[in-house]
Amino acid sequence: MKPKGTYPINHKFLLLGIFLAFLVIFILRSSFSSSNEVSSSVSQNSSLKASSEAKASDCSPTCSKIPNPLAQALIHYTTSTITPQQTVKEISVTARVLKKKSPCNFLVFGLGHDSLMWSSLNYGGRTIFLEEDEAWIEQIKKRFPMLESYHVSYDSKVNQADNLMEAGKVPECMVVSDPRYSMCQLALKGLPDEVYDRQWDLIMVDAPTGYYEEAPGRMTAIYTAGMMARNRKEGETDVFVHDVNRSVEDKFSKEFLCEGYMKKQENRLRHFIIPSHTGESSMPFCPV
Ligand SMILES: *[C@@H]1O[C@H](CO)[C@@H](O)[C@H](O)[C@H]1NC(C)=O
Ligand SMILES: *[C@@H]1O[C@H](CO)[C@@H](O)[C@H](O)[C@H]1NC(C)=O
Numbered sequence: 001m002k003p004k005g006t007y008p009i010n011h012k013f014l015l016l017g018i019f020l021a022f023l024v025i026f027i028l029r030s031s032f033s034s035s036n037e038v039s040s041s042v043s044q045n046s047s048l049k050a051s052s053e054a055k056a057s058d059c060s061p062t063c064s065k066i067p068n069p070l071a072q073a074l075i076h077y078t079t080s081t082i083t084p085q086q087t088v089k090e091i092s093v094t095a096r097v098l099k100k101k102s103p104c105n106f107l108v109f110g111l112g113h114d115s116l117m118w119s120s121l122n123y124g125g126r127t128i129f130l131e132e133d134e135a136w137i138e139q140i141k142k143r144f145p146m147l148e149s150y151h152v153s154y155d156s157k158v159n160q161a162d163n164l165m166e167a168g169k170v171p172e173c174m175v176v177s178d179p180r181y182s183m184c185q186l187a188l189k190g191l192p193d194e195v196y197d198r199q200w201d202l203i204m205v206d207a208p209t210g211y212y213e214e215a216p217g218r219m220t221a222i223y224t225a226g227m228m229a230r231n232r233k234e235g236e237t238d239v240f241v242h243d244v245n246r247s248v249e250d251k252f253s254k255e256f257l258c259e260g261y262m263k264k265q266e267n268r269l270r271h272f273i274i275p276s277h278t279g280e281s282s283m284p285f286c287p288v
Helices: 008-039 046-060 067-081 088-101 114-119 134-143 157-168 193-197 217-232 247-261
Strands: 105-109 126-131 150-153 202-205 235-242 263-266 269-275
Touching: 008 067, 008 114, 088 114, 088 134, 088 202, 088 235, 088 263, 105 157, 114 126, 114 134, 126 247, 134 150, 134 157, 157 217, 157 235, 157 247, 193 235, 202 217, 202 263, 217 235, 217 247, 217 269, 235 247, 247 263
Parallel strands: 105 126, 105 202, 126 150, 202 235
Antiparallel strands: 235 269, 263 269
C-alpha cells in the first residue's frame, strides 16, 4: 500500500470523481433526512407552506456544510501527487458496499495512501487500520492524526506459506472461535482487544507487504479475517483481499474465505461475503 510510483493523471481524476460523487450522495442524504425530521414534526399540519418555512428557520447553515474531515480529505487528494495502489475499478467494489453499509465497522489490514479515502467513505463509522511498520505509522499519524491505527507484528513469512497451508488444514483450524483463543497456528493473536471485540461489517486485507520471500505474508491476516467473519454474532461480513494475482493471496483466500463465498473478482481484488457461523454447528467451514 506504500508508494511505488504514481498512476497516470487520468486515474487520479477518476478517483477524485468517485470521491466527489460520494460526497454529493452524503450531502443529499443528510439534507434529505433533515427535511424528513422537519416534516414529521409538523405532520399534524398539512400546510406545505408551514413545512417549508419551518425547514428554512430550523436549518442552521451547518445543515449543508461539508463535514470538516471530508473537506480535509478532499483537499488532500486534490493536492496529492500520490494515488493509492488499488485501481478505480478495484476501489469501486468496496465503495459500493460502503455506500450501502456505512456508517459501519470497517477493519483494514494496511495503512497507506488510500486510508484517508476509506475512513472518509465510512464517515461517521469506525474505521481501524492495522499496520506492521511502526515508522510508517508515525509518518502517517503526523499527516492524518484523525486516522485510527494500531501496530501489529506478523511472525510468518511468505516463504512459510506452503507449510502454513498444510498447518491450516487440521480440524483445530476449522473450529469457529474468537481468534484470540483459537488453537490454529494461522490465527493472529496479540491484536488490540477492540479488534476482536467489535463486529466488523467490512474487512479489507491489503497488508502485510508480502511481495518478497522474507516479507511477512498475508496468510494469517486472511485466515483471521475469515474467522472473525464466521465468529460474528449474526449477519454477514464483506471481506476483500487485494493482490490476488500473487500465489499466497490467491490460495489462502480460496481456501479460508472459500470459493463458495466469493462474490466477485475485479482485477486483483476479490470480494467474499461470509455469513455468521455462530449457533450453526452443522455449518461447514466452506459452503458445499
Ligand atoms: C397550519 O399552518 C398554518 C400556516 O402556518 C396555520 O395558519 C394553521 O393554524 C396551522 N394549523 C394547525 C392545525 O396547526
Ligand atoms: C501482480 O500485479 C502487480 C500489479 O499489476 C504486479 O506489479 C505484480 O508483479 C503482479 N504479481 C504477480 C506475482 O504476478
